Amino acid sequence: MKFKSIIFDMDGVLWKDQTPLTNLKNIFKKLDAASIEYAFATNNSTKTPVEYQKKIALFGVQISPEQVITSGTNLASLLKENYPTGGPLYIIGENGLVDILKDYGFYYEESSVLAVAGGLDRSVTYEQLKKATILINNGSPFYFTNPDPSYPSPEGNIPGAGAIKIAIEAATGVKAITPGKPEAFMFLNALKYLKSTPQETLVIGDRLDTDILGGVRTGCKTALVLTGVTTSIDLEVSEIQPDYVFQNIDELITTLEDSDWEIIT
Ligand SMILES: [Mg+2]
Structure with a gap:
């Protein structure tokens, strides 16, 4: 089976603050060429989807606000x-x-x-x-x-x-109802937009306790990139383990492209 869609975390995956971690235009061109659908899921609630659309446009990538799920x-x-x-x-x-x-x-x-x-x-x-x-x-x-x-x-x-x-x-003494990552609710919202099943969707993130745990709970394949919060030492000692680990988003997308977007089980 091949991947049909991707849910991206943004900070620590695509950019760090204002600095893109790669040529983002190239990354999304590859996804478009392969007809991979994508959505973005972030626990940052201080920006609106329209603000994220504007931020990603600065890096030469056009998306719609509907593709962005914030907490x-x-x-x-x-x-x-x-x-x-x-x-x-x-x-x-x-x-x-x-x-x-x-x-x-x-x-x-x-x-x-x-x-x-x-x-x-x-x-x-x-x-x-x-x-x-x-x-x-x-x-x-x-x-x-x-x-x-x-x-x-x-x-x-x-x-x-x-x-x-x-x-x-x-x-x-009251615990808040908190539907953001790592709750599956957030990823199910992204899947609803993508019209995809968990089995054909890859979750990409830089945090084990939110991105990867949430992806696992939703039943998606998960990929960790080491350009953000999680170090390879954190990964070694963690109970939460992704399906794939990559140094950065470039390596990840190139590997997927070379394997014709095939899901390795
Ligand atoms: Mg992040």
């Missing part, structure tokens, strides 16, 4: 399933999350809310943590985009969405 669009789709008519939410998050929730019919309120919905907010305050805590203590359901406690930056590892989530969990 923000992913959470919005879960909330829409649970609250089909939309409504008020207490939101902790940046514009990337607030704008997407708005697209799905949800808006910011501080009382009488359907739920508390959180994501990474790099200007979060004690007052926001307090409001969320009181609402949850009074029975509001608690949702969060993704669990990553930290993420890499040019200054070193810095607090991620999970660090804010854990603060509210500690204050309330």
Whole structure:
């Protein structure tokens, strides 16, 4: 059987911050030539799919916003399933999350809310943590985009969405419903867009605990690239093991192309 589609993580796979890790135009040209469908899945909720479309266009690659699933669009789709008519939410998050929730019919309120919905907010305050805590203590359901406690930056590892989530969990004793990676929900959303089955889909990422674990849980083949968070030493000692390991995205795509996109089992 051949691969029909690919779900890409982005940071640490395609680029590091603003620097592309290869000639991305060439990579996607190869995929297009082989009629491989692709989608992008990121736990970063601070940017919207349109912002990602613009970022990838800077590297010469044209995609549509529908191809991008952020942990923000992913959470919005879960909330829409649970609250089909939309409504008020207490939101902790940046514009990337607030704008997407708005697209799905949800808006910011501080009382009488359907739920508390959180994501990474790099200007979060004690007052926001307090409001969320009181609402949850009074029975509001608690949702969060993704669990990553930290993420890499040019200054070193810095607090991620999970660090804010854990603060509210500690204050309330309530665990957040968190549908981002490594939950299968995120990958199933990508598969829905791709109209592909897990068996014919490859998940590519740089993190074992989110990308690779999520791909495994969904039943996809998984490929780790060593250009991001995970080192070969991390890989050696981890219980989470990908199907394939490559030094970088170039090596991965070239190998797939040379094997005519055949799935090695
Ligand atoms: Mg990554």
